[in-house]
Amino acid sequence: MLPKAVLDPILRQALAEDIGPGDVTTAAVLTGDERGQARAIAKSDLVVAGADVFREVFTLLDASLDVALSLRDGDRARPGDSLAELTGRLGSILTAERTALNFFQRLCGIATLTRRFVEEIDGTGARILDTRKTAPGLRLLDKYAVRVGGGRNHRFALFDGVLIKDNHIAAAGGIAAAVAKVRQTVAHLMKIEVECKNAAEVEEALAAGADAVMLDNMDLPAMREAVALVRGRVPIEASGNVTLANVRRVAETGVDFISVGALTHSVAAADISLNIQRGT
Numbered sequence: 706m707l708p709k710a711v712l713d714p715i716l717r718q719a720l721a722e723d724i725g726p727g728d729v730t731t732a733a734v735l736t737g738d739e740r741g742q743a744r745a746i747a748k749s750d751l752v753v754a755g756a757d758v759f760r761e762v763f764t765l766l767d768a769s770l771d772v773a774l775s776l777r778d779g780d781r782a783r784p785g786d787s788l789a790e791l792t793g794r795l796g797s798i799l800t801a802e803r804t805a806l807n808f809f810q811r812l813c814g815i816a817t818l819t820r821r822f823v824e825e826i827d828g829t830g831a832r833i834l835d836t837r838k839t840a841p842g843l844r845l846l847d848k849y850a851v852r853v854g855g856g857r858n859h860r861f862a863l864f865d866g867v868l869i870k871d872n873h874i875a876a877a878g879g880i881a882a883a884v885a886k887v888r889q890t891v892a893h894l895m896k897i898e899v900e901c902k903n904a905a906e907v908e909e910a911l912a913a914g915a916d917a918v919m920l921d922n923m924d925l926p927a928m929r930e931a932v933a934l935v936r937g938r939v940p941i942e943a944s945g946n947v948t949l950a951n952v953r954r955v956a957e958t959g960v961d962f963i964s965v966g967a968l969t970h971s972v973a974a975a976d977i978s979l980n981i982q983r984g985t
Contacts, residue, residue: 731799740793750781751975755850772789806979836970
């Protein structure tokens with residue numbers, strides 16, 4: 706789980722966005738004294754991610770709620786499995802329900818899809834990476850869910866890694882010029898990766914002293930050619946149009962990493978329901 710000091714402001718903002726000045730429906734339906742139980746149930750096969758986030762949403766709203774997690778992050782769940790059980794004020798459970806589920810369903814969806822990609826390339830030696838194509842404001846959580854699913858994080862943001870892309874190359878006047886300008890500016894410990902569209906650009910990036918190359922939207926024969934050209938001198942990342950249907954073929958070209966934007970930018974939320982039962 707992420708540190709509370711980092712996580713709680715994100716969750717508080719989400720709760721404030723949804724509740725505003727008050728939950729008018731719950732306030733009208735309940736007196737505020739009603740107590741009961743609720744259970745979060747998986748309605749599809751999924752990899753659990755964000756269980757602590759789910760619990761934290763409820764306890765931030767009402768510290769008296771008891772939220773018992775049935776499964777932990779990284780566990781697999783089947784349809785009908787209980788993910789968490791809640792006990793306490795029904796009004797608090799109802800008010801926090803949607804915010805908690807929004808986080809939980811998204812993070813489980815990311816972890817589940819990531820696990821599928823990771824399993825698809827098992828035994829090839831390649832590794833699955835995420836990208837910066839995350840939901841604004843939720844990058845910490847999105848990238849956490851990728852790790853839970855067995856993937857690895859690419860750079861977190863623009864500040865912690867150099868990735869010279871096509872527009873940087875165009876603006877700088879070529880790959881060699883772009884790499885040289887970066888070398889003059891960034892710390893000597895920072896790695897420089899260069900996006901390449903063909904073998905000629907891979908050769909230029911290597912000659913310029915790139916620490917890694919990204920093969921951008923190359924077809925399989927071009928990837929194999931690039932791998933043979935690099936000969937293990939620097940890590941190679943494949944990127945662009947990677948799907949579950951073709952990811953193993955991409956891995957089998959010999960690349961070291963495969964970045965998949967779909968892990969976070971268009972992931973389907975996992976199917977999870979919250980069933981409430983009023984106490985007697």
